[in-house]
Amino acid sequence: MDPLPRRWYETEAAELAPRLLDKLLASTIGGRRVVGRIIEVEAYDESDPASHTFIGPTARNNVMFGSAAHLYVYLSYGIHHCANVVAGPVGRGQAVLLRALRPIDGLETIRSRRSGRPDRELTDGPGKLCAALGIDRSVNGLDLLATNSPVTILDDGTAPPTNPVVGPRIGISKAVDTPWRFRVPPNKS
């Protein structure tokens, strides 16, 4: 279970996205540790009309223009949080949205944070996985590689899928056709 070096994240978001599949996302928040395997992601960059960075740097999006392997967390529709991994070199506004996980550890914590939901719906959406891991804007801008970081990404040696499902993007109204959503094939998820 090794962290990945920052260099590993310093690529185009569309290139980083499929490589994040099958990596482990771990959080230790509120004294409870939760781990999930990343099974769906979506890339965004500053040339993308649907991206927060399309309009250039602002107070909200500036972490996306910063150093790779940091966390960009924003509030969606006033209710849910969404978590992204910053990609690319400093100065480019790129990140990969984490869209779905498969629970690996801390299932009781996940269930309590998503109380009343069937297991199938614990972490199958960007807002849901943030709730399950206890991620909110207090961890926005966090360095995934900092020592004792409450949120980390780990490589347990599982290779990313050789044939990820590439599909249309979701939840946006512009540039829906850009095939920048990647998912672990159904049999593996």
Place this chain on the structure above:
DNA sequence: AAAGAGATGGTCT
């Protein structure tokens, strides 16, 4: 099974 709508607040014009 699918479609529709409300919740709710930060961000930007």
Place this chain on the structure above:
DNA sequence: GACCATCTCTTTT
């Protein structure tokens, strides 16, 4: 004041 990188509940086929 409009617009959301969503989720859940309700209503309709």
